[in-house]
Amino acid sequence: MQTTRFAAVLAGVLALASPALAQDGAPDATSATPAIQIENATKLFDQFIALESAWDPAIASLYMDDAVVDRTMLSAGEPELKSFTAEQYKAILPEMFTQMKAGGAAEAWSNVKVLYDGPARTLVTADLVITANGAPSSTSKVQIIIFDMIDGPMQVTSDVRTVAAPGYTPPADEAQATVDTLNAALATLDSAAIAAMLPDDVKIIQVELGLDGDGDELSRVEQSRADFLADVETEFAALRAVNGNGRFIVYENYKNEDGTWYVRGETILASTETHDAYNTWGDALTLVKKDGAWTVGTYLRSFRHAAD
Numbered sequence: 001m002q003t004t005r006f007a008a009v010l011a012g013v014l015a016l017a018s019p020a021l022a023q024d025g026a027p028d029a030t031s032a033t034p035a036i037q038i039e040n041a042t043k044l045f046d047q048f049i050a051l052e053s054a055w056d057p058a059i060a061s062l063y064m065d066d067a068v069v070d071r072t073m074l075s076a077g078e079p080e081l082k083s084f085t086a087e088q089y090k091a092i093l094p095e096m097f098t099q100m101k102a103g104g105a106a107e108a109w110s111n112v113k114v115l116y117d118g119p120a121r122t123l124v125t126a127d128l129v130i131t132a133n134g135a136p137s138s139t140s141k142v143q144i145i146i147f148d149m150i151d152g153p154m155q156v157t158s159d160v161r162t163v164a165a166p167g168y169t170p171p172a173d174e175a176q177a178t179v180d181t182l183n184a185a186l187a188t189l190d191s192a193a194i195a196a197m198l199p200d201d202v203k204i205i206q207v208e209l210g211l212d213g214d215g216d217e218l219s220r221v222e223q224s225r226a227d228f229l230a231d232v233e234t235e236f237a238a239l240r241a242v243n244g245n246g247r248f249i250v251y252e253n254y255k256n257e258d259g260t261w262y263v264r265g266e267t268i269l270a271s272t273e274t275h276d277a278y279n280t281w282g283d284a285l286t287l288v289k290k291d292g293a294w295t296v297g298t299y300l301r302s303f304r305h306a307a308d
Contacts (some may be wrong), residue, residue, distance in 0.1 A: 004160065028285045031148040034116045041122035042114045044154050048144070053107045055097035060090040064147065064155040075165040105132040115247070117268060120148040123249070128161070136161040138164040143249075145150040175253055175261045175287055178294055182285075185244030186267065191233040199295055204228045207281075207302040228299075235279065244271035248283065261287040261294065 031037035044062065051059035066214075067086040067135050071202040072079050084092075106130045117123040127138040145158040165172055178197070185193035198204075239245070252264040264284040271277040288297035 018282065022047065027045075028150050028152075030154055031120045034145065034270070034275060035243055037120070037122060037148065038114055038116055038136075038272070040148075040154055041124070044146055045112070045114060045124050047105075048156065049109055053109075055101045055105070057097055060093055062156050062278055063090065063159070064149075064157045067155070067157050067159065070158075071159040072162040073168055074162065075168050079162075083285050087285050092127075094198045100130075100132070103132045108265045111134050115268075116270055116272050117145070117159065118270060118278045118280065120300060122146045122148075122154075122240070123268075136164060138166065140166075163261045174255065174294060175263050175285075178287055178296070179248060179250060179253075179263060182248050183198075186248060189240050189245060191234040191236050192230060193228050194232055198225055198229070198299065199224055200225065202296050205300045206299065207282075209302055228301075231246070239269055242271040242277045244269065244273075244277050246270070259289065263287065 008264055029036075041065060041225040048059065051062070063086045067089075069084040069086065070088040071082045071084075073081075083185040086103070108128045108131070110129075112124065112126040115123045122145070124142075124144040124146065126142045126144075128142050130137045130140075140161045143158070143160045144156055146154055148154045158167055170221055172282050178195070179191050181193070183188075185197070202225055204223045204225060206221050206223050210216045246267060246269040248265050248267050250263060250265040252262065255261050264282075266282045267281040269277075269279045269281075283302055284298075284300040284302075285296055286298040286300075287294045289295075
């Protein structure tokens with residue numbers, strides 16, 4: 001049983017927003033280069049904020065027809081997740097926005113980051129506080145994925161928000177220091193820093209997933225620490241040559257009843273100079289406590305590959 005869960009994102013969201021989708025065809029003029037893509041995605045998100053903050057149902061036009069909208073409320077029990085299709089969400093927008101207007105609700109967006117997430121895909125993260133009837137909400141953590149369809153407009157394909165219930169303070173995230181260390185190493189493409197994270201007895205597993213359907217597992221092999229780090233440095237060296245960097249996006253983060261801590265997410269490696277220098281890995285870390293400190297016990301890395 002999983003306890004102390006901080007965030008949950010449906011598998012459907014991940015499948016819909018998969019970077020592999022962005023690589024199926026060459027980006028159009030709206031995303032001709034990473035820099036142009038970020039510029040246009042920023043303009044779209046500015047429009048998104050303007051419409052939502054005005055409680056204008058016209059925001060519905062910014063969502064793809066097959067977009068996924070998730071709202072997760074954290075509390076002392078299991079998180080309450082409400083998931084909508086684009087059709088369902090667009091249908092409730094007029095009434096919901098009318099109620100927000102009637103309550104004098106006002107949005108305050110902050111800490112907005114627009115991040116290149118591969119050819120045609122852009123990730124936006126932000127914090128959001130909504131004040132209604134004079135009372136501010138807890139801060140929502142917002143993740144929005146903007147996708148540029150070939151010969152079509154940029155639109156929102158995923159809108160995921162997580163917020164604590166009123167009066168609830170989530171427990172301390174004991175995995176945060178490890179995630180921060182990983183992100184610092186990825187940002188500077190520092191393979192030595194990755195090595196420092198992995199103890200000699202770490203278990204490293206490579207999982208190959210199929211491209212079709214639900215991504216069935218095709219193979220699972222254990223890799224030596226030395227070989228894994230050699231692969232990391234090879235990939236980092238190529239990215240350093242084009243001024244690239246990386247980051248880790250957390251999708252699940254919770255403490256297990258056995259005392260271990262589980263963190264699952266996506267490692268994005270890219271350069272804003274070219275679409276060609278781009279890769280993504282599904283990474284899951286199981287942390288164990290040794291001598292009072294958290295360390296990586298298992299590092300599972302998954303990737304998608306066409307089945308033979």
